[in-house]
Amino acid sequence: MPDALVLREVRRVFRARRRWFRPRKEEVVAVDGVSLAFPKGTITALLGPSGAGKTTLLRMAGLLDRPSSGDVMIDGSPVTWAEGEVRALRRRVGILLQNPAMFRRSVRANVAFGLEIQGLPEKAVEAKVGAALKRVGLGALADRDARRLSGGEAQRLAFARATVLRPEILLLDEFTVHLDYQNVATLERLVRDFQKVSGGTVVLVTHSQRQALRLADRAALVVDGRLIAAGGVHEVLEEPADPRAREFVLGDFSL
Amino acid sequence: MADLLGNLAQITAVSLYVSGASTFLAAAIGVPLGAYIAMREFAGRGLVKAFTYTLYGFPPVLAGLLVYMALSRQGPLGALGLLYSPPGMILAQTLLIVPLITGVTITAVSSVDREVRDTARALGAEGWPLVRTVLSEARKGVVTAVMVGFGRAISEVGAVLMVGGNLKGETQVLTTAIYENTRLGEFSTAIALGLLLLTISFLIFFLLFRFQERADDA
Numbered sequence: 001m002p003d004a005l006v007l008r009e010v011r012r013v014f015r016a017r018r019r020w021f022r023p024r025k026e027e028v029v030a031v032d033g034v035s036l037a038f039p040k041g042t043i044t045a046l047l048g049p050s051g052a053g054k055t056t057l058l059r060m061a062g063l064l065d066r067p068s069s070g071d072v073m074i075d076g077s078p079v080t081w082a083e084g085e086v087r088a089l090r091r092r093v094g095i096l097l098q099n100p101a102m103f104r105r106s107v108r109a110n111v112a113f114g115l116e117i118q119g120l121p122e123k124a125v126e127a128k129v130g131a132a133l134k135r136v137g138l139g140a141l142a143d144r145d146a147r148r149l150s151g152g153e154a155q156r157l158a159f160a161r162a163t164v165l166r167p168e169i170l171l172l173d174e175f176t177v178h179l180d181y182q183n184v185a186t187l188e189r190l191v192r193d194f195q196k197v198s199g200g201t202v203v204l205v206t207h208s209q210r211q212a213l214r215l216a217d218r219a220a221l222v223v224d225g226r227l228i229a230a231g232g233v234h235e236v237l238e239e240p241a242d243p244r245a246r247e248f249v250l251g252d253f254s255l
Numbered sequence: 256m257a258d259l260l261g262n263l264a265q266i267t268a269v270s271l272y273v274s275g276a277s278t279f280l281a282a283a284i285g286v287p288l289g290a291y292i293a294m295r296e297f298a299g300r301g302l303v304k305a306f307t308y309t310l311y312g313f314p315p316v317l318a319g320l321l322v323y324m325a326l327s328r329q330g331p332l333g334a335l336g337l338l339y340s341p342p343g344m345i346l347a348q349t350l351l352i353v354p355l356i357t358g359v360t361i362t363a364v365s366s367v368d369r370e371v372r373d374t375a376r377a378l379g380a381e382g383w384p385l386v387r388t389v390l391s392e393a394r395k396g397v398v399t400a401v402m403v404g405f406g407r408a409i410s411e412v413g414a415v416l417m418v419g420g421n422l423k424g425e426t427q428v429l430t431t432a433i434y435e436n437t438r439l440g441e442f443s444t445a446i447a448l449g450l451l452l453l454t455i456s457f458l459i460f461f462l463l464f465r466f467q468e469r470a471d472d473a
Binding site (some may be wrong): 064083084087091094095097100101103104113114161165 | 373388392393
């Protein structure tokens with residue numbers, strides 16, 4: 001199976017905010033040389049403790065942030081980060097952020113946002129948006145102000161808004177955190193359906209090993225900005241070889 | 256009486272034309288400029304911001320002086336013959352309020368959550384569509400920027416007096432007419448003009464305020 005997405009030795013360093021007349025030197029290494037491949041058509045769970053660098057990793061894969069060094073490779077070729085290229089690649093990579101913003105407009109207009117930017121004709125936008133809203137169960141709320149939705153509804157809207165663009169690679173950052181059981185079940189079903197129908201590649205950052213086992217084929221474990229385990233989800237979570245991986249897996253289960 | 260009313264209408268028209276056109280021009284410059292400064296990382300950005308905020312206190316008479324010198328016969332723009340004409344006044348007022356509109360726009364755009372920008376980018380917006388989205392999220396603040404600019408333009412005397420010369424029927428505006436009538440001891444006319452200026456400002460700000468409220472609901 002060819003790889004849809006590969007991270008090669010990616011590293012991201014944050015510098016402390018620059019001040020006048022003060023040399024800057026404080027650096028925080030959020031991601032420290034991670035290499036990881038995501039085969040086409042798989043669902044990979046990215047696990048690790050809070051502050052491990054999972055979100056930073058996902059944002060680089062989603063082309064929102066440029067690595068300080070290393071490469072993001074899509075379909076085998078490294079991203080050069082030229083503005084036009086990033087714009088073109090964004091159509092193929094969708095990312096659902098942990099706190100997706102609801103634009104100051106209707107639910108329908110929120111879902112139409114990306115399609116309108118792509119310049120689709122109005123009729124096509126309307127049809128796609130209608131179908132997407134129906135899929136996530138928001139058809140009845142299409143004309144509601146998006147900022148007045150509940151947490152679960154907002155997350156489903158965000159999912160519809162990202163997937164209506166039919167990305168080949170879908171990245172999800174803690175997409176069910178703080179949601180009730182029913183919304184979690186709905187969103188997980190939506191992810192599974194999306195993958196099955198589109199044959200795309202999914203990467204999800206999650207805190208929940210149970211969610212990883214429910215959804216993912218593969219898992220990768222990140223601790224302190226480094227990759228410490230990667231492979232099949234059962235192999236990584238049920239027979240961790242690395243002592244830190246074992247600690248994480250057992251520690252989490254004992255909660 | 257009809258004569259007086261005709262005069263008032265004429266003075267009011269010049270006032271609205273000059274301040275309206277300057278606000279329009281200054282918004283056309285200041286809003287995109289403010290959005291650019293707020294959203295782009297570039298060297299010296301902090302300095303540019305500090306400079307913009309400093310210009311909030313730009314004295315109108317100084318704007319008047321600079322534009323006067325530029326437009327006077329020996330000045331670099333002297334050949335245009337704009338001194339003592341409405342276009343010259345518009346130039347002076349635009350100069351005066353561009354920093355205000357730019358600065359308030361910077362503040363408004365900076366207050367849009369990072370998540371909004373990231374979400375828009377994740378959905379494919381870059382460049383102008385991204386700026387448009389962020390400005391639209393910040394529209395309440397952008398309307399405030401324009402209101403503040405217009406408020407300063409319609410109520411200022413120094414720049415329009417120096418550059419316009421307060422020529423009756425040509426460059427006299429409400430504020431300079433109040434100034435002149437007070438100087439001549441025509442207090443009742445000055446007060447009447449003052450009330451008129453106040454009423455016009457009130458009406459325009461009321462409309463803009465309503466527009467702003469609607470922008471929030473939409």
